[in-house]
Amino acid sequence: MGTIIAIDVGGTHLRAALYEPDNTQPIAHQRVRTNSNEPGVYERLEAVVESVWPKDGKVDAIGVASPGPLDPHAGYILKTPNITEWVNFPLAPNLSKHFNVPAFLDNDANLAALGEWKFGAGRGHHDVLYLTISTGVGGGVIIDDHLLQGYHGLATELGHTIVDPDGPLCSCGFAGHLEAFSSGPAIVKYILAELGAGAKSELKADANLSARVVADAAIHGDALAISAYRRAGEYLGIGVANFLHSFDPSIVIFGGGVSQVGPLLFDPFNASLKKRVFHPRYLEGLKIEMAALGDDAGLLGALALAQISIEK
Amino acid sequence: MGTIIAIDVGGTHLRAALYEPDNTQPIAHQRVRTNSNEPGVYERLEAVVESVWPKDGKVDAIGVASPGPLDPHAGYILKTPNITEWVNFPLAPNLSKHFNVPAFLDNDANLAALGEWKFGAGRGHHDVLYLTISTGVGGGVIIDDHLLQGYHGLATELGHTIVDPDGPLCSCGFAGHLEAFSSGPAIVKYILAELGAGAKSELKADANLSARVVADAAIHGDALAISAYRRAGEYLGIGVANFLHSFDPSIVIFGGGVSQVGPLLFDPFNASLKKRVFHPRYLEGLKIEMAALGDDAGLLGALALAQISIEK
Numbered sequence: 137m138g139t140i141i142a143i144d145v146g147g148t149h150l151r152a153a154l155y156e157p158d159n160t161q162p163i164a165h166q167r168v169r170t171n172s173n174e175p176g177v178y179e180r181l182e183a184v185v186e187s188v189w190p191k192d193g194k195v196d197a198i199g200v201a202s203p204g205p206l207d208p209h210a211g212y213i214l215k216t217p218n219i220t221e222w223v224n225f226p227l228a229p230n231l232s233k234h235f236n237v238p239a240f241l242d243n244d245a246n247l248a249a250l251g252e253w254k255f256g257a258g259r260g261h262h263d264v265l266y267l268t269i270s271t272g273v274g275g276g277v278i279i280d281d282h283l284l285q286g287y288h289g290l291a292t293e294l295g296h297t298i299v300d301p302d303g304p305l306c307s308c309g310f311a312g313h314l315e316a317f318s319s320g321p322a323i324v325k326y327i328l329a330e331l332g333a334g335a336k337s338e339l340k341a342d343a344n345l346s347a348r349v350v351a352d353a354a355i356h357g358d359a360l361a362i363s364a365y366r367r368a369g370e371y372l373g374i375g376v377a378n379f380l381h382s383f384d385p386s387i388v389i390f391g392g393g394v395s396q397v398g399p400l401l402f403d404p405f406n407a408s409l410k411k412r413v414f415h416p417r418y419l420e421g422l423k424i425e426m427a428a429l430g431d432d433a434g435l436l437g438a439l440a441l442a443q444i445s446i447e448k
Numbered sequence: 449m450g451t452i453i454a455i456d457v458g459g460t461h462l463r464a465a466l467y468e469p470d471n472t473q474p475i476a477h478q479r480v481r482t483n484s485n486e487p488g489v490y491e492r493l494e495a496v497v498e499s500v501w502p503k504d505g506k507v508d509a510i511g512v513a514s515p516g517p518l519d520p521h522a523g524y525i526l527k528t529p530n531i532t533e534w535v536n537f538p539l540a541p542n543l544s545k546h547f548n549v550p551a552f553l554d555n556d557a558n559l560a561a562l563g564e565w566k567f568g569a570g571r572g573h574h575d576v577l578y579l580t581i582s583t584g585v586g587g588g589v590i591i592d593d594h595l596l597q598g599y600h601g602l603a604t605e606l607g608h609t610i611v612d613p614d615g616p617l618c619s620c621g622f623a624g625h626l627e628a629f630s631s632g633p634a635i636v637k638y639i640l641a642e643l644g645a646g647a648k649s650e651l652k653a654d655a656n657l658s659a660r661v662v663a664d665a666a667i668h669g670d671a672l673a674i675s676a677y678r679r680a681g682e683y684l685g686i687g688v689a690n691f692l693h694s695f696d697p698s699i700v701i702f703g704g705g706v707s708q709v710g711p712l713l714f715d716p717f718n719a720s721l722k723k724r725v726f727h728p729r730y731l732e733g734l735k736i737e738m739a740a741l742g743d744d745a746g747l748l749g750a751l752a753l754a755q756i757s758i759e760k
Contacts, residue, residue, distance in 0.1 A: 279596055280597075282594070287698035288696055288732065291591075293693045293727075297690040297693050298611065298686055309726075377610065379694075381603075381604075381606070384604075
């Protein structure tokens with residue numbers, strides 16, 4: 137399985153970790169601030185990789201998790217909202233050339249799916265659907281023990297599937313996407329619109345408003361806050377019904393901050409899903425579980441990608 | 449690749465064909481009427497297989513295409529709308545036992561996808577989306593040269609994905625499915641509703657009304673008929689945008705009678721798709737083509753399934 141350096145490119149931190157074969161505990165781990173609006177992000181990334189490089193110099197591959205959109209086949213970042221200097225940026229080729237080892241890249245949601253399948257909540261499953269619900273809605277799918285990437289490497293952008301063509305605008309500018317109903321910002325946007333229309337609530341339309349604040353109000357019994365999560369869960373059920381009909385997994389794994397709220401989101405989600413699945417067999421033996429890898433999902437997914445890629 | 453007998457179970461006919469290695473022209477081909485409401489469908493199927501059995505007795509495998517829902521892993525028909533005596537029916541195991549060769553089963557849309565990928569319009573592509581638009585809307589997907597089947601074997605029921613949760617009821621009883629907008633019966637149902645609401649048209653609400661009759665009226669300039677296909681194409685574009693975002697194929701192949709109408713359906717489809725795809729890269733190099741195998745899609749898909757399965 138080789139010695140691997142895994143990299144997680146985040147909006148806040150650049151992380152690198154060194155893994156020996158058959159061990160998911162890194163023997164070295166470093167992070168630096170991304171400072172995404174200042175030049176030199178790539179140079180900072182090289183430096184943090186060098187800081188975990190083993191003394192014996194032996195590394196078999198590098199795996200990288202990054203926000204997309206990106207091209208995993210070529211290893212290019214097409215464009216990423218946080219790091220503005222990376223446009224059609226050959227991240228994996230550059231790393232491979234500089235460090236003289238193979239380097240493999242995919243987006244963070246795909247690699248969280250791969251990490252959960254190989255090391256986390258999805259172990260033992262061959263067909264996995266992973267969804268992260270946070271500032272966006274991201275997806276990753278394992279089919280028959282293979283990560284679904286697609287021709288352009290843009291498969292499973294599941295937050296950007298349409299669940300209601302007349303729905304609100306998504307952060308991407310298109311109407312009616314799952315992300316426009318069920319992400320944290322979508323929940324806040326709904327509250328703001330309802331407050332603007334005169335809805336009664338303990339919530340205030342101010343800068344502190346967040347999906348977390350809405351969740352707290354819902355737990356205190358605030359009807360508007362409860363209805364916001366009910367709506368998010370209802371549409372999440374529509375989306376997941378579509379994904380079951382499309383991919384037919386044996387497990388659905390939820391990651392991301394918004395999915396931490398529990399029954400507030402998942403009671404309406406479960407009711408909606410049951411109502412929408414068109415054949416009961418999809419639900420036979422289906423597990424619905426929370427992600428197990430937490431903040432390390434990106435690193436462990438990058439580790440899995442590198443391991444699998446060099447074994448091919 | 450072996451000598452294969454391929455079977456296509458249809459509502460009207462049961463077909464069997466004998467294929468030698470490396471030849472997609474059968475050396476024997478027979479069909480009998482299904483007579484699906486009379487007992488003995490399975491016995492008629494055995495007889496038609498026997499009628500193409502080679503004189504030397506040497507057959508390496510049997511492949512079967514059948515309407516679903518079915519379990520391709522176990523080879524069982526769960527239930528099929530036409531053949532009422534087949535409920536949890538062990539079709540592949542029975543054939544395998546009777547003829548003493550391995551037998552493999554999958555549904556007709558999946559096998560049309562597999563056939564088009566291996567022998568038809570999808571040759572040379574690794575990631576294929578196949579859609580058949582006829583009395584229903586069926587789907588099949590090839591990912592990285594593998595047929596997507598799923599944990600229960602129920603993946604890619606793409607006609608039963610929700611494109612508008614407030615939409616009309618599908619034949620399956622659930623609301624807002626792609627099939628409820630874009631299938632032949634959905635086009636007819638829309639016309640009937642509009643006529644009932646007083647819409648002007650040359651079309652009459654009688655027993656002759658069909659998607660084909662609506663297409664003829666549209667070609668003559670009938671505004672209601674044109675709007676029916678515009679709506680079917682608009683929602684087909686929403687569905688296919690979701691499938692691109694989910695599977696990211698390099699080719700979309702359309703089969704089925706309704707897809708034969710040409711620009712009536714595909715002009716609004718193309719406009720809708722372009723409007724809905726959230727990143728232009730999905731369309732780079734994407735081919736959109738008509739199915740090449742016609743009525744033989746089921747047989748050739750069953751041939752491909754058997755060939756691939758015995759090579760595993």
